[in-house]
Amino acid sequence: MFIGTEKLSHIYMPGTPYATKALEEVSFSLDRGDFALLIGPSGSGKSTLIQHLNGLLKPSGGKVIFEDRELGSDSVDLLALRKRIGLVFQMAEEHFFSETVYDEVAFAPRNLGLDEVKVEQNVKLALERVGLEWEVVHDRHPFQLSSGQKRLVALAAVLSLQPEVLILDEPTAGLDPGGRLHLFALLKSLNQQAGLTVLVCTHHMDEVADLADSVLVLNRGKVIMSGPAHDIFARRQEFNKLGLSLPEVTEVMHCLAAAGLPARTDIYSLEQARAEINSLKRRLEK
Amino acid sequence: MKNRPEIAIETRKLAYHYPGEENISSPAVYGINLSVKRGEYVSLIGPNGSGKTTLLKLFNALLAPTDGEVLVEGISTTEEESQTEIRRNCGMIFQNPDNQLVATTVEEDIAFGLENLELPSPEIRKRVNRVAGELGLEHLLKHPPHLLSGGEKGRVAIAGILAMQPSCILMDEPTAMLDSKSRQDVLGAVRRLNREQGLAVVHVTHFPEEAARADRVVILHQGRLIEQGPPALVLNNLQLLHQLGLQGTASSELAALLRTDGFSIPQEILNCQELVQSLCSSELKN
Structure with missing residues (x-):
């Protein structure tokens, strides 16, 4: 298995009156180079699931697997893992904290202890991959950019580690239609040209349904459908019953x-x- | 809501510059003359950075005009002693619900504004239960908001505003994080109050399918109001929309493509039903 889970369960605030079972025995797997969609109603456990995939949350039960190995709790292991599996949060630009686009994108490679020459190379490459011009943006304050550009900087900040897997939580929330099309075209090329494995978690299917190889549908913390995109999308009535739309x-x-x-x-x-x-x-x- | 003026919001030659913006010649909004009637549902569209959010903030006195004026129910937003009144009448729903959830449980959060108004407890309880019912939040009343899903948080934020019984509601992409059922729940609840109680609505959205349901669509571009009218007209002006990086609804886009292929389809197509009806009654009659 390249990346996936086996009977993964997660309980928030265990042992309190607010204990909530967010995931229940979730099993799925992705092959290297897949473009997958993770969908499900609000509260179905999507964000919880993806936070397990790069070790931000630890399972209450079951396992997370990457390249046939179970994620351990060893911190060295996790650091290496987070370099290879990049996670772009919802509205990631709200977490910006640097004075320049360069520093923002350089944060993660610097944290890994790369020397500044290598850091600059990574930053240049990451900005190039998201289509932002080095000369125009690297010196600017991130808050001076448009929403679409900020989102691209957030993506570049993750790409600066040159991950093999890219996981995105609602990557187009708040973007205008032009920005949405641009971002999905970019993800498509990262997947098809650069061979990144991509997992997108989204409620808005219009621009992305056509790009997906496989689909995983969660409801109330359980996997209720998973398989090739065409097979899953053919189950329209079940979709509508869940309050999802094609x-x-x-x-x-x-x-x-x-x-x-x-x-x-x-x-x-x-x-x-x-x-x-x-x-x-x-x-x-x- | 008797005795309320016919015009909920009116702007005259409204302009706003953000302080410290280097380019004084390009204000965030400029020369806006717009009025929103009681009971009217206006959707505001435009590319990222076109001034939509700035305009909403000017409407409920979070920002004061640099030039021109904003009248809410006839009262200027620059009159400081009226600002509390204006903000109560004109409730704002922000893009990211995390920015407006303040309490430790959902019910306290919904009650927050009402407690500030010093309403009697039974009345607060009644209103909280009513809006919770309308937005499907009854089962979450005792839960801490930060552990809810994005969609649930969005509904809590809206419940807190609706509990204040405003005469006007300003929504900044309220559905960006919601699944399709929650989108319908939230927009359905707002639409019902709009129809039944004359709530005026200004809804900023990047989704043409949502704008299509408004009474009037207004397009902003570079801070200026460049087009407005009924959705069937504005959202079928695809040449203008595309030029701005916007889109029509999927059905209007598809209708336009089919027209260039020689299909005879009326100009004013907005949704799936209209398109299918038109196709079945002419081109695809069997």
Whole structure:
């Protein structure tokens, strides 16, 4: 197994009246190079799960596995792990604390004790990978940037460690439509060109459904669906019952099918929908 | 809500400069003339950095105009002795609920504003229970807010505002962290109060599907109001939206693509139902 969990459970505030079972025997695995989505209603345990994957939370039961080895509690082990598994929090730019973009992105590599020449190399590469121009941004105060740019700096701050796995919690929250498209295009290229394994936790399926290889659905701390994206998205009624939604273009195709038309419903992007409706029209005309 | 003025919020030549901004020639907002009627639902869209949040803060006297004025129910926000009154009438819901949750349990949090108003306990209890019911929070009343999920926190923040029975509610991307069911719960509750009790709503959103449900859509760009009108018109002006890095709804975008492929589809498509109905009644009739 590359990365995943076996019967992972987590209880918040155990032994108090507020004890809450956030995860219950969650098992899943990702292959190297996967682009996976983690979805589920609010409160289903998504954020709790991803915090286990780089050792920020310790299991109450079960295991977290990375490259066939169980994560131990040894601190050296965890440091190495967090270098390889990068976690981008929700609204990560709210945690910025440095005076310049350079210092913000350099924080993690410096913490690992790299010399300043190597740190600068990493920072340059990370900014380049997110498409921010070194000359324009490295000297600026992070708070002077636009929301979209701040989010990219937050991503660069994680990429500066050159992780192999990138986990993102609601990476597009608060971004405008242009910013959302840009960020997802970037994640796609990090996945396809640079070979990063990507796990995105999101409520907004419109831009990302088309990119996913596999999907994990949590509800009340348990895995209720997991598998290839096309198989999971085909279970629309179960989705709706959970209060989740598929992309709007997928809904359009389902509505056409419900109206008695022989429309394909495994459609997740505008261009796919456009092609299928054109093809449907030709098929009907014959 | 009788005897309240017809106009909830009115701005005249409103402008605002952030202090210390190096470029004095590009104010955060400029020349805004806008009025929001009682019972009206206005959605405010625009790219990141276009001045949407600044405008909301000017509406409830968190910021004072650099030039021009803001009248809330006829009272200028610069009259210091009226600011408490303005903020009670004009409740603000911030993007990130963590920024407005203050108490140690959900019920205390919802009651916080009411206690400040020195209302009698039975009345506080009644209002807390009512809004908790409306937003599906009954089972969480004794829980500490910081251990709730993002969606639950969002609903607690909104409950705390609605309990004050404001005449106007300002929402800054209230659904950025919510799942699709919580989005419907929250926006549904606000919409109901808007319809039934004449609550005026200003809703900043990056989701065209949400803007599509407003009575009026207003577009901000570089601090200026550049377009406004009914959603069916504004959200189908795709040329303008794309130029600004914005998008129409998935259905309006798909309709536009199909029109260029020769489909005859009316201009004013906003949602899945309208698009499917149009396709079924003409192009895909079998």
